[in-house]
Structures are given as structure tokens and as C-alpha cells.
Amino acid sequence: MEPEDGLALAVDVGGTTIKAELVDPRGRVVASERRPTPHGERARDAVAEVGRTLLGQRPGTVVVGAGVVVPGLVDREAGIATYSTNIGWRDLELVRALGAEWRLPVRIANDVASGGVAELRIGAGVGTRNLVFVPVGTGIAASIVSGGHLLTGQHGETAEIGHLAVRNGVPCACGRDGCLEAIASAAAIARRYTALSGKHVTGAHEVAARLDVDAVAQQVWQDAVEALAEAFGVLALVLAPSLVVIGGGLSRAGELLLDPLRVALARRTTLVPPPDVSVSALGERAGVIGASLLARDGWAAES
Numbered sequence: 390m391e392p393e394d395g396l397a398l399a400v401d402v403g404g405t406t407i408k409a410e411l412v413d414p415r416g417r418v419v420a421s422e423r424r425p426t427p428h429g430e431r432a433r434d435a436v437a438e439v440g441r442t443l444l445g446q447r448p449g450t451v452v453v454g455a456g457v458v459v460p461g462l463v464d465r466e467a468g469i470a471t472y473s474t475n476i477g478w479r480d481l482e483l484v485r486a487l488g489a490e491w492r493l494p495v496r497i498a499n500d501v502a503s504g505g506v507a508e509l510r511i512g513a514g515v516g517t518r519n520l521v522f523v524p525v526g527t528g529i530a531a532s533i534v535s536g537g538h539l540l541t542g543q544h545g546e547t548a549e550i551g552h553l554a555v556r557n558g559v560p561c562a563c564g565r566d567g568c569l570e571a572i573a574s575a576a577a578i579a580r581r582y583t584a585l586s587g588k589h590v591t592g593a594h595e596v597a598a599r600l601d602v603d604a605v606a607q608q609v610w611q612d613a614v615e616a617l618a619e620a621f622g623v624l625a626l627v628l629a630p631s632l633v634v635i636g637g638g639l640s641r642a643g644e645l646l647l648d649p650l651r652v653a654l655a656r657r658t659t660l661v662p663p664p665d666v667s668v669s670a671l672g673e674r675a676g677v678i679g680a681s682l683l684a685r686d687g688w689a690a691e692s
């Protein structure tokens with residue numbers, strides 16, 4: 390058996406859940422485990438444990454390497470998770486510790502970047518080389534692929550488009566006013582609906598379910614659509630991507646989101662062609678699928 394025929398260990402460390410999979414070369418999941426994500430540096434122990442458990446289920450099987458994707462800032466070269474407000478770590482050494490634990494080559498990367506690479510290679514972005522992947526959940530972020538290359542900042546940053554200012558009068562948790570994610574994140578849609586209607590909802594999907602009959606739901610939804618279109622209009626001017634792929638919880642709204650968004654975006658992109666807009670093809674598994682690709686080739690094609 391050639392080494393490339395072996396399995397890859399893929400781990401996606403989310404704010405609430407660690408997803409881990411053993412994946413064969415054709416992308417089939419042969420074993421998987423989930424754990425709650427502990428706060429702070431204890432998260433590393435949980436990642437080590439879940440990997441150990443999966444590897445222990447397949448003794449004697451060739452595993453070619455591991456890919457671990459995490460939120461926040463990542464120094465891929467040094468193998469360090471630099472900073473996550475969400476999980477609460479700083480300068481967490483991951484690659485060496487996990488490599489010693491699992492006796493495998495380990496690579497790490499940011500989780501939003503991971504979703505973008507996965508959508509590009511085997512998801513909604515197949516056939517394009519210029520896309521922006523935008524997970525919309527409790528917050529909003531973006532990973533940008535231009536000319537087939539993943540774009541990151543000087544410290545490995547993905548694009549914090551959730552804090553683009555798109556309108557006035559809506560305070561954001563970051564301290565500024567009018568940020569995209571204060572209006573259009575799935576959490577903000579639910580929160581704004583409850584504030585304006587007095588009716589409690591558990592998530593944006595409940596607001597979407599009321600669009601036919603509820604004027605407040607329509608207003609909150611349209612506010613979110615206009616805010617997303619405003620931000621995507623900026624992306625179109627700066628980057629001219631061919632495609633914006635919406636991921637995260639809000640992507641489950643499908644055409645309820647995409648139809649009005651295409652209309653609103655076309656109104657704002659008079660100088661450049663509007664990018665097409667789609668929802669994630671890989672859903673909540675985009676991050677862990679990107680991690681399996683990272684394990685196999687380090688995203689060589691996108692570097």
C-alpha cells in the first residue's frame with residue numbers, strides 16, 4: 390500500500406464542539422467522534438484525546454497525517470494557535486504537542502480558511518478560482534480565494550468582514566456601530582426579531598419560517614439581506630470574485646436568502662459584474678473536510 394492510500398485524521402475545533410474524523414483518500418469517513426470544546430488551553434487535551442480515540446479504533450492502519458483547524462489567529466509555520474477570543478487561548482503550541490501524542494505529521498490552519506478551501510476544491514466553488522466563503526452563524530467572517538490562492542493577512546488573518554460598517558444605529562459587541570454581524574448574523578436576526586416583535590425565537594430559522602405572515606420578520610430579514618449585499622458589494626469592488634458562498638447556520642435558508650440577496654446585490658454592483666451567490670455545498674462539515682485536505686497536502690495548490 391502506498392502512503393497516499395492511507396487515512397487522514399481531520400479535526401475541526403469549533404467554539405462548542407470538536408469534530409474529528411478518519412477519512413480515506415476518496416473522502417469517505419471511516420470513523421468519527423465529537424466532544425464538547427473545553428475553554429482555554431484544556432481544549433488541546435480534548436483534541437489530543439479525541440484523536441487518540443479515533444486512531445485507537447484502527448490499530449495497524451496507515452494514517453498519513455493530521456489536519457487540525459481552529460478559530461482565530463493561527464501561525465501555520467510555527468504550528469501555534471496564536472489567539473482565540475472564542476475558546477480563550479493565547480500562543481497555544483499545537484503541532485509539536487499533537488504530533489508527539491499521535492506520532493503523525495500535523496498541520497494546523499484557521500477554520501474559516503479551511504471551509505473556503507473545501508468549498509473551492511470539492512464544494513460549491515468547483516470550477517472557479519475566485520471565491521469568498523462567508524460562514525454566517527453567531528458571527529460573520531470570510532475566507533478569500535483569489536486566482537486559486539488563499540489570501541491571508543500578515544499574521545495569517547482571514548477577512549473580518551463581520552465588522553464592516555454597513556449602516557448606522559445598530560451597536561455591535563466590538564464597540565463600534567453598524568457592523569454587518571450586528572444586523573445579519575444568524576444570532577443577530579433572531580435577537581433583532583425578538584427585540585422588535587416581543588416574541589421569543591430560538592434562531593434565525595424561526596424568523597425565516599414566519600416570512601410569509603409576519604411583517605416584523607420580513608423587515609428583520611430584509612435588513613439582513615441589505616446588510617449582506619452592502620458588504621458583498623464592497624467585496625465585489627475590491628476583489629471581483631466570481632462567487633460568494635454562504636456557509637454556517639444561515640445557509641440553511643437557501644433560496645429564501647439567495648433570491649432577495651441577488652436582487653439587492655445587483656442594485657449595488659453597477660461598476661463591476663455582481664458575483665454569483667450560493668449556499669455551501671458541504672454544510673457544517675466544510676471545516677473538517679478542509680482539515681482532511683490539509684492533512685494530505687498542506688493545501689499546496691492554494692498556497
Ligand SMILES: [Zn+2]
Nearest residue numbers: 552561563568
Ligand atoms: Zn463590530
